[in-house]
Amino acid sequence: MSLYEDAVLVLKGYGAQGHGADPEQHRLRDVYLEHLAAHPDGVYKPCRAGHITGSALVVDPARGRVLLTLHKKLGMWLQMGGHCEPDDATLAGAALREAVEESGIASGLTLLPGGPVRLDRHPIPEPCNWHLDVQYAALAPADAVAQISEESLDLRWFPYEEVAAVADTSVVRLVEATRARL
Template sequence: MVTAHHAVLDLLARYEPKSTAERADVERVRALVASGDPWRRSSPLHVTGSALIVHQESGRVLLRWHQRHASWLLVGGHADPDESDPLAIALREGREETGLTDLVPWPDAEVRHLVIVPVPANAREEAHEHADIRFVLATRSPEAVRPENPHAPLRWLTPREAHRVITEENIQETLSRVEPLLAG
């Protein structure tokens, strides 16, 4: 698991948290990595990789309806057994959840936000937390978007429209961090 630890620690070494709360979340992730397998889904806290997908030319962002949370969220999720790179996870999940095959890190491959989010219990798993490492991915073909299933619709929105439909504060924060990139 040296490579799993290395990928996360390397990303965190280059990342500058934007708040005291985020700094505390980064330290929790470092401790998680030091204590064992940060990807194990059975752990009450585990690392996930997510992204806000953008279409730079139109200045729009893509949101995905998440039925379990009943809210508009980013694309992303858990590592597969052979994965240990949060960016690779975000890219795979982005492709699977949107059908977009041309996704690339934008404007670079750096972390844009790290937040630990609570996940409520359901019939399959207990309540737990995701240490969500977030990136920005871009597409040049927004019209190619296809939801992975009928219960997970996708919406292209301007940042202003996205702020109106997002109910999760941590997603609002991610969007706020990406807006200047789209504007600039």
């Protein structure tokens, strides 16, 4: 199965995972599926109409906190994430790879069962138009040691309650949706 085929299956199953009750998430899922139907290359960065990205919020539920990165290019506190690569077999694998690379947590990260937690579509600068982000949550092991990557200005654990003070609405919604699934 190709990454494209996996993306279509993941998105078709997304509404069946209980997210269909949220009209905005249901609408976004349809937008993502329409995008993929129109763009067979829509999972990769070169697709100028926009492309699927995979991200993962790294969570330490035992301590009630999340790991955020201060993105070097955007100057914003965000979850770990980025573009799908040719070696990625699945969206979940792409999100987990990004979480490992950007968090520096070399082993023990596992995705929260049940598939993606949220979808978030946001505009990006030309030459592309959109990131169609498929957002997962990654559970950190108790002994997790984070290490800043080249893509970050900073990397920091935030208690759930402090995220709204440092991050945008998209990240806040991702934290809320993740906590609801824990």
